[in-house]
């Protein structure tokens with residue numbers, strides 16, 4: 001106790017000490033997470049756990065692998081644009097919300113990239129029928145579906161955004177089309193949390209600023225015991241996790257050190273936790289592999 005008081009006194013009397021203490025808590029300090037704590041958090045909310053995860057690919061970017069993984073060869077590597085559906089016995093939760101063609105065209109930068117209007121309509125339908133909507137981060141290909149379009153006002157009250165996401169979306173969104181007004185922002189459920197936030201039986205948000213300030217991973221524990229980590233864009237290709245290598249895309253501005261910390265953590269988990277399936281939003285090769293292994297289903301169940 002005396003030590004704590006002494007430390008407190010030191011902090012109070014010495015602005016320099018206070019500043020350096022505060023600096024150590026800032027983003028840029030090393031990122032880490034504890035899978036045991038995450039599992040505990042996944043058990044906090046009572047109720048039946050989810051039973052499976054579905055996804056739909058609604059668009060793609062035709063890039064080469066060297067952009068996704070530092071040092072990778074310049075070979076074609078399709079970036080699938082996807083949304084995920086976490087199925088419960090009686091309802092479902094969406095992770096990411098798709099995007100309309102206008103936002104899609106922004107990503108193509110003038111080139112025509114594949115956009116599957118029928119699949120995008122499926123995503124819009126799934127989002128409309130969801131009990132709750134979560135997003136991995138505030139980029140257009142993940143969040144536009146709850147910001148734009150005729151159903152946006154109905155979707156916002158069942159969509160959880162973080163304070164960091166809303167700050168970016170209102171002040172410096174990835175593209176003008178997804179900018180939120182203060183009035184629109186108020187319609188969402190906006191949360192702030194330190195490290196982990198349980199939001200439904202078996203589902204925990206993991207704060208992972210890095211790719212963007214509002215990035216988070218979504219941990220899902222199924223009733224079967226199988227576990228998933230939907231890592232959003234921490235990497236675009238799972239080789240980023242396998243080799244602990246970040247992106248090399250000149251148009252991406254991210255906290256490289258935080259992303260590398262996350263890749264290191266994921267790499268470690270991939271070696272120690274065989275029951276945990278790490279899923280990157282955009283890795284088409286991985287998605288195909290997981291579908292084949294029956295660890296993901298590539299169609300939505302709409303009710």
Ligand SMILES: [Zn+2]
Pocket residue numbers: 139141142233281282
């Ligand atoms: Zn993305």
